[in-house]
Amino acid sequence: MVNLTVMGAGPVPTADYLDRLARTLSKKPTSRGWDCPLCQHKNNPVDNLLVKLPAFKCSNPDIDCPGKCPATPEWSINECVVNGVRCDFVIRDQGPYPTCTAQALLHGMDAKLKVHGALYGKILLQQLNGSDLLAKYCEKVKSALGEEVDPAVRNARTPCLLQIAQSDGVEYIAPDGSLATGRKLRISSWFYLKTDEINLLIRLIASGFPLLTSMTTGRCFTMTNEGEIYMSPQLTPNHAIVLIGFWVRPIWLPGEDGSTKLVEKVLFKARDSKGDRAHISGQQSGTGGDIYLLAEDLPKYAFGFHLEPPSWMQ
Numbered sequence: 001m002v003n004l005t006v007m008g009a010g011p012v013p014t015a016d017y018l019d020r021l022a023r024t025l026s027k028k029p030t031s032r033g034w035d036c037p038l039c040q041h042k043n044n045p046v047d048n049l050l051v052k053l054p055a056f057k058c059s060n061p062d063i064d065c066p067g068k069c070p071a072t073p074e075w076s077i078n079e080c081v082v083n084g085v086r087c088d089f090v091i092r093d094q095g096p097y098p099t100c101t102a103q104a105l106l107h108g109m110d111a112k113l114k115v116h117g118a119l120y121g122k123i124l125l126q127q128l129n130g131s132d133l134l135a136k137y138c139e140k141v142k143s144a145l146g147e148e149v150d151p152a153v154r155n156a157r158t159p160c161l162l163q164i165a166q167s168d169g170v171e172y173i174a175p176d177g178s179l180a181t182g183r184k185l186r187i188s189s190w191f192y193l194k195t196d197e198i199n200l201l202i203r204l205i206a207s208g209f210p211l212l213t214s215m216t217t218g219r220c221f222t223m224t225n226e227g228e229i230y231m232s233p234q235l236t237p238n239h240a241i242v243l244i245g246f247w248v249r250p251i252w253l254p255g256e257d258g259s260t261k262l263v264e265k266v267l268f269k270a271r272d273s274k275g276d277r278a279h280i281s282g283q284q285s286g287t288g289g290d291i292y293l294l295a296e297d298l299p300k301y302a303f304g305f306h307l308e309p310p311s312w313m314q
């Protein structure tokens with residue numbers, strides 16, 4: 001792992017910051033609190049920018065209570081509605097090119113821009129130009145994305161792309177027949193955190209921070225339908241995705257003794273970049289680009305970022 005601190009990572013948003021951010025939007029989906037079945041402690045919902053969620057684990061300050069929320073909350077950025085604007089965003093297709101890290105960042109910027117617009121009550125449809133980001137990467141690294149020879153460069157693709165989006169920005173696609181305006185979207189800063197901080201990962205996503213990370217994919221990956229769980233083979237992560245939602249629910253898993261057990265699990269919803277037919281969905285008549293993965297299948301780190309608000313939008 002490259003030393004990310006020296007490469008310009010900023011601080012992870014604090015609980016105080018996320019609390020303040022949450023108070024900037026009052027009308028949002030709200031979960032009810034719950035009374036712990038073990039200790040009767042009343043667990044109030046946690047306020048985030050886009051959704052008030054139940055505390056997943058009992059928050060009794062007097063004892064370390066193992067009580068868990070009896071509900072099965074499910075939420076994602078692409079399905080949330082803010083000020084009447086749906087925050088869905090395009091499913092990108094990397095085609096046969098090994099550009100998943102760039103697609104994950106573009107998906108993240110698409111999502112954050114959509115949320116940012118929705119907070120102002122605006123529907124933003126103009127898309128970012130992926131070729132612009134890939135060209136800037138190639139110029140900086142002197143190699144096409146996915147074709148780097150130096151392992152140190154390969155391992156630093158995501159921070160490198162984040163730096164480019166911060167210093168140079170990513171241009172928008174100019175509509176057909178119009179002159180390119182050169183207008184760009186930039187990120188103002190970025191951070192990374194360990195993925196074992198599951199409550200914080202959930203809070204960040206619920207606060208409108210898509211999280212860039214990777215997963216291991218095998219041959220059955222594209223047979224995973226929209227909304228299904230993909231159980232990663234135990235290999236080195238080989239595919240970049242962006243986490244955009246979560247689902248806490250009981251699922252049947254094989255135990256050590258070979259029998260299956262119903263276990264309460266945290267799943268993360270990931271937007272893939274293999275086009276809108278890769279993970280087909282009955283609900284959406286054949287289209288879909290999202291899958292679910294288990295929290296324990298995440299690699300060690302995830303990356304988030306703050307967007308520089310586009311001046312023309314305010």
Ligand SMILES: [Zn+2]
Pocket residue numbers: 036037038039040041058059060065066067
């Ligand atoms: Zn309790």
